[in-house]
Amino acid sequence: MTRFWTRLVVVLTIITGVNYITWRWLASLNWEAWWIALPLVIAETYSLIDVMLFGMTVWRLKVRKGAPPPPPDATVDVFITTYNEDIDMVMTTALAAQKIRHPHSTWILDDGNRPELKALAEEHRLGYVTRSDDWTPDLPRHAKAGNLNNALMQTHGEFLLILDADQIPEPDILEKTLGYFNNRRVALVQTPQYFSNVPADDPLGSQAPLFYGPIQQGKDGWNAAFFCGSNAILRREALMQLGLAGYVKETEKSIRRALAASQAAIRKARKSADMDTPLVAEVLDEVEAATRHAQDELEAGQPLSEITYRVRRRVDAAVQTLVQADVEALQADLEEIAAMELAYVGEAGVPVVADDAVQRMSRRDWSPLGALESVQAVLDALSVERNDEAQPVMPLATISVTEDMATAMRMHAMGWQSVYHHEILAYGLAPEDLKTMLTQRLRWAQGTIQVLLRENPLVQKGLKIGQRLMYFATMWTYLSGYAAVVYFAAPIIYLLLGILPVTSLSWDFFVRFIPFMVVNQILFAVAGRGIPTWRGQQYSLALFPTWIKACSTAAKNVWFGRPLGFAVTPKARQSGGPSWSLIRPQIVVSVLLAVAAVVGIIRLATGLAEPLGTLVNVAWVIFDLVVMSVLVRAVLYKGYDAAAETAVAEKES
Amino acid sequence: MEFSYEVRDSFAEVRAEGRLNMVSAPKLREFVTDVIAGGSNRIVVNLEKTAFMDSSGLGALIGCLKAARQSGGDLRIAAVQPQVKMVLQLTSMDKVLTAYDSAEEAFSND
Numbered sequence: 083m084t085r086f087w088t089r090l091v092v093v094l095t096i097i098t099g100v101n102y103i104t105w106r107w108l109a110s111l112n113w114e115a116w117w118i119a120l121p122l123v124i125a126e127t128y129s130l131i132d133v134m135l136f137g138m139t140v141w142r143l144k145v146r147k148g149a150p151p152p153p154p155d156a157t158v159d160v161f162i163t164t165y166n167e168d169i170d171m172v173m174t175t176a177l178a179a180q181k182i183r184h185p186h187s188t189w190i191l192d193d194g195n196r197p198e199l200k201a202l203a204e205e206h207r208l209g210y211v212t213r214s215d216d217w218t219p220d221l222p223r224h225a226k227a228g229n230l231n232n233a234l235m236q237t238h239g240e241f242l243l244i245l246d247a248d249q250i251p252e253p254d255i256l257e258k259t260l261g262y263f264n265n266r267r268v269a270l271v272q273t274p275q276y277f278s279n280v281p282a283d284d285p286l287g288s289q290a291p292l293f294y295g296p297i298q299q300g301k302d303g304w305n306a307a308f309f310c311g312s313n314a315i316l317r318r319e320a321l322m323q324l325g326l327a328g329y330v331k332e333t334e335k336s337i338r339r340a341l342a343a344s345q346a347a348i349r350k351a352r353k354s355a356d357m358d359t360p361l362v363a364e365v366l367d368e369v370e371a372a373t374r375h376a377q378d379e380l381e382a383g384q385p386l387s388e389i390t391y392r393v394r395r396r397v398d399a400a401v402q403t404l405v406q407a408d409v410e411a412l413q414a415d416l417e418e419i420a421a422m423e424l425a426y427v428g429e430a431g432v433p434v435v436a437d438d439a440v441q442r443m444s445r446r447d448w449s450p451l452g453a454l455e456s457v458q459a460v461l462d463a464l465s466v467e468r469n470d471e472a473q474p475v476m477p478l479a480t481i482s483v484t485e486d487m488a489t490a491m492r493m494h495a496m497g498w499q500s501v502y503h504h505e506i507l508a509y510g511l512a513p514e515d516l517k518t519m520l521t522q523r524l525r526w527a528q529g530t531i532q533v534l535l536r537e538n539p540l541v542q543k544g545l546k547i548g549q550r551l552m553y554f555a556t557m558w559t560y561l562s563g564y565a566a567v568v569y570f571a572a573p574i575i576y577l578l579l580g581i582l583p584v585t586s587l588s589w590d591f592f593v594r595f596i597p598f599m600v601v602n603q604i605l606f607a608v609a610g611r612g613i614p615t616w617r618g619q620q621y622s623l624a625l626f627p628t629w630i631k632a633c634s635t636a637a638k639n640v641w642f643g644r645p646l647g648f649a650v651t652p653k654a655r656q657s658g659g660p661s662w663s664l665i666r667p668q669i670v671v672s673v674l675l676a677v678a679a680v681v682g683i684i685r686l687a688t689g690l691a692e693p694l695g696t697l698v699n700v701a702w703v704i705f706d707l708v709v710m711s712v713l714v715r716a717v718l719y720k721g722y723d724a725a726a727e728t729a730v731a732e733k734e735s
Numbered sequence: 736m737e738f739s740y741e742v743r744d745s746f747a748e749v750r751a752e753g754r755l756n757m758v759s760a761p762k763l764r765e766f767v768t769d770v771i772a773g774g775s776n777r778i779v780v781n782l783e784k785t786a787f788m789d790s791s792g793l794g795a796l797i798g799c800l801k802a803a804r805q806s807g808g809d810l811r812i813a814a815v816q817p818q819v820k821m822v823l824q825l826t827s828m829d830k831v832l833t834a835y836d837s838a839e840e841a842f843s844n845d
Contacts, residue, residue, distance in 0.1 A: 354758060362757060404757075408790040409826070415794075415801040416831065422804055433827040442825055443790040448818075450789045453756035 084611065085143065091605045092137035098598040099130045105594050110584045119583040122572050125565035132562070133602055135555035140296050140609040142303025142548075146503060149271075152260030158186035158315075159209075159239030163229055164247040165193040171511070172199060172247045176208050179245060184256035189237060193229045211236055217472040226311070227478040227485035234321065234477055242321070246312040248511040249275070255507040259315050262501045269320030269498035270490060272298065273313045273505065277512035279722040284614075285715040286519045287621040288512030291613040292606075298502040306552035307502035308490035312510070320498050324489065325477035327496065333386055333466050333474075340463035341380065344373040347456035354454065361407050362450075368400035369457060376464065387466045397461060401451050402444040409435045409443075481536045483646060484529025488537065491553055495544035514721035516664055516713075520628055523621075527560045527632030528639075528646050535640040562622050563629030570626075570671050570706055573699040577682030580691055587694050620712040627667045660717045672710045679703045738766045747775035748838045752784035755792030755819075763792070767799040767810070776808025779841040782834075783814035788822050800832070811841040 103126060112119045160179045164172045172190060179188045189209035192199050203210035211233045217223060224231070230244070241263065245251060259271045274294035280286075301307045309316070348370045352363070372393045379389045413435065442448065452458050468474040479488035490500060513519040539545060539553035575581050584591060606615050638644040662669065679700050685691040736759030737752045747770050751763060767778060780796065782788075788796075796812070803810040813835040815823065823829040835841040 359761065405790040408794040412794045412797040412828075415797045419801050419804050433830045435826045435828075439826045440790075443793075443822070448787075448789050448822065450757035450791045452789065453754070453758040453791075 084608070088140055088143065088605075088608050091601060091608050092141055094601045095137055095598070095605050096134055098594075098601050099133060102594040102598045103127055103130050105590070106584075110591065112581075112583055112585050115581045115583055118568075118572060118575050118581065121568045122583045125568040128561065128565045132555075132558055133605070135551060135558060136297075136609075137605065138548075138551060139300035139304075139555060140605075141300070143296055143300045143609070144303035144502075145299065146302070146501070148505075149259055149261030149501075149503070150264055152184060152257060153264065156184070156241055156260050156263070157239045158184060158241045158243060158256055158260070159233075159237045160186050160188045160243045160245065160251075161191050161230065161233055162189065162245050162247055163191045163193070163226055163312075164199075165226075165229075167247040169196065169199050169202065173202055173206075175245060175247055175250050176203070177206065178250045179243075180206070180208060181253050182243075182251055182256055183253045184260060186243070186256065187237070187239060189233060191229050191233045193223075193226075209237070213472075221470070221472045222480070223472075224476075224480040224485075225483065227476075227480050227489075228472070230478050230485075231325075231473065231476050231480075234318070234325075235473060235475075238318075240318055242316045242318060244312055244314050244316065245508065246510060249312050249508040250278075250510070251313075251508045255313075256315070258505065258507060259501075259503055262503070263315075263317060265499065267497070267499045268501055269317045269493045270307075270309055270500040271315045271503055272307055272310055272500065273503045273507045274298075275310060275313055275510060276506040276508070278509040279511050279514065279724075281722060281727055283715075284617055285712070285719040286513060286516065287617045287712070287716075288519070290618065292610060292615050292618050295504065295613055296609045296611075299504055301552045302500070302502040304548035304552050305499050305546070306494060306549040307500045308553070308556075309486040309493075309500075311484070311486040313508045314486075317498075320493055320496075321477035321489075322475070323496065324479075324492050325475035328477075328479075328492075329468065329475050330386075333468060336463050336468075337376075337380065337386060337390065340460045341373055341377045344457075344460045345370070347460045348373075351454040351457045361404050365397075365400045365404050365451065366454075366457070369397055369451075369461070372396040373460070373464075390464050390466050393461070393464050397451070398444065401449050402440065404450055405440050405444045408450070409440055482529045482532035483525055484533065487530060487553075487556070488533045491533065491537065491539060491542065491545070494549050495542050497544065514719070515661075516716045516719070517661060519716070520625070520664060523625060524628050524632055527629055528636045530557050530560050531633050531636035532640055533557070535637060559622065560629055560632065563626040563633065566623045566626035567630075569623065570675065573702040573706070574674050574678040576695060576699045577678035577685070577691075577703070580685065580695075582695060587692075587698055617712065620709045623706075623709045624668060624713055662717055665713045665717060668710055668713055672707060675703045675706050675710075736762060738763065740766075740770050742775055743838075746777040746779050746838075746842045748779050748781055750781045750784065754787040755782075755785050755795070756787065756789045757791040760789075760791040760795035763795045764798050764802075768802055771802055771806050771808070776803055776806040777842055778803050778808065778810045779835075779838045780810065780812045781814055781838045782812055782816065782819055785819060786816055788819045793822060793826060793828060796832070797828070809842075811835060813838045813841050 103123075106123050106126060111123060160182065162172065162176050162179060176188060176190050182188075187209055189211050190199060190203050191211050193213070195212045200210050213223075213228070213232050214236065217228070217232065222228070234242075241260065243251070243256065255273070259273065262268050262271045275290070276294070277288050280288045298307050348366055351366055376389050376393050379392075380386075416433070446452070449458075451461070462469070477489075478485045479492055482488045494500065513522055533539075534554075534557040539550045539557070542550065545553075572583055576583075635644070635646050639646050682691060682696050682700060686693060686696040736754060738749060740747055740749045749767060749770060753759065755763060767780070770778060778799070780799070796810075800810040812832050814837055815834040820829075820834065823832065823834065
């Protein structure tokens, strides 16, 4: 029944929304003020697409009735990932994980490499994993994805339960979820992330009831529920398959790139090296022939390992000839010196360079070919060892700081299925101060935009159209910062300057706009089934500087290789008083909004402005200010006070 | 690779900075030949700033030794870095060329 009403409201939203936006584009634009008229209609179109994607999500909302009993022999590794979190917190989670009822092994994945934690793990018979020796300091560590990838190589459970250091699991978390894997195509079961240290009014918007509810349930209906980093169970087989596919893809890509660059590199080397030495020219000829041959073999679909091995063998032989020639020349020189009898050459006469020395001098690190850097770089890249990574197989995606979403998308593209199990089975700790919360939101947004720019879901092979749009919907919401700026600017511009982005605020406008707005709000109410969504709506507008920063830094990172300025979210509260400086842009905007409202009313009183326009825009300002007001509470929030919360709850009951 | 030289009281000191490899080896040979032609036949190659040497570099060094001997002088090396020392040991060239600690020491006994 709810499904019928949800779908009805979705249809009504789309009809009224498309009707309104079409009219806006075709008949309402005030071209004289195009500089605000266009941004506003684009922002409104953005919002319509956003709400249409939301409608599509809840269209297939899937309410699951629970999993069948789990296979009793399923082996499980429980991973608790930590970097710098409080050791007590990690141990609380680890000990709770140990008490999970289904047979399993519990592992602490300590990226902080802390001896104290190691000792505690041993004392409580918990597994303890740190990075293997393969992770040398010159190789990328890939943060949490690297931590998990490292642990995957050192464990062997069929399934993996991933928990952040603060997520205390219920003992039945596996019993309630493992049964979904009876379906051999299921690779992931995600459960909600819920925070136990958040007061009822949730000043920092930590709980995400809309996301861990209708949105994930809707995505589930499209087989697109995705991995959110914690409180999820993954099938090792699927992850390893992903890692292997990624390895083959990256290796082939790097070999193709190297071969494509080889001719230019050889040309460059011919210019730089001393071509009077015929042997050097011969070696380069040999390298060129070998790479051309490799190119042909690659086109013919020969195995990569054999292609690269043959190139290496051939080049090594040529290099050895070169070294042998050097040594022979040297030997001849020594003999001549001895023949001159001008001086004593050594205690044992003329020394002879041994064969193993020739071989050693021919090896990659001492090879004369090393002098021709461009050629050496090509030859190094013609390998299957993936020397630029600590381990060749990287099951969790490393293209983004939110490895979870990227990994899930690749799984779906390979045909795996996912499940969203809507029941709280772990209790975590949310940030308790604005600064930490902003860092966390920034990271999520950056990661999501990285995935959009690196592996745009709309063009990923293997994904169904519904899955593409479900991933895209999440990414689309993170572009809201730009729309928010326009929504703040438009009423300010009208109230201060009297410039209206629409031709007139007439019956035509209201008859189209109001139904859309009303149906839109009904949609959230029906789809949300009474869950509080207002906090989320406030933050999606009020955190506009964070969203914009995320988009610009992620774009610079993906396109120009700049660092993201990435920080691990601290789990402990940051000390210090209220930090108003964190929301400076929002304060400036709020002051401008308030000033604009006052000026607008004065302009109305002096007959400079119309009553209707002023009324609509003042109402708009009030709405914007109410949205922003959440930040005041966020700045003043002093952290979670468990005793006070219990008292309030008791009083209410 | 950069080369420079300085005529000292009893020898000429050649300094080689960088990597003595296939590309730079012929240049060393040329450079030392010129120094010899300029009248110095007692040469010390100061390898303090030579971080790396391959078989071509080693060949060039012996070629220079030959040239110095042919003109009635000698060539010695000084201040070798670890990798160069390994190359010399591995090829037993350390039996031919003694690596002196400094350029001054190289000809100090004769």
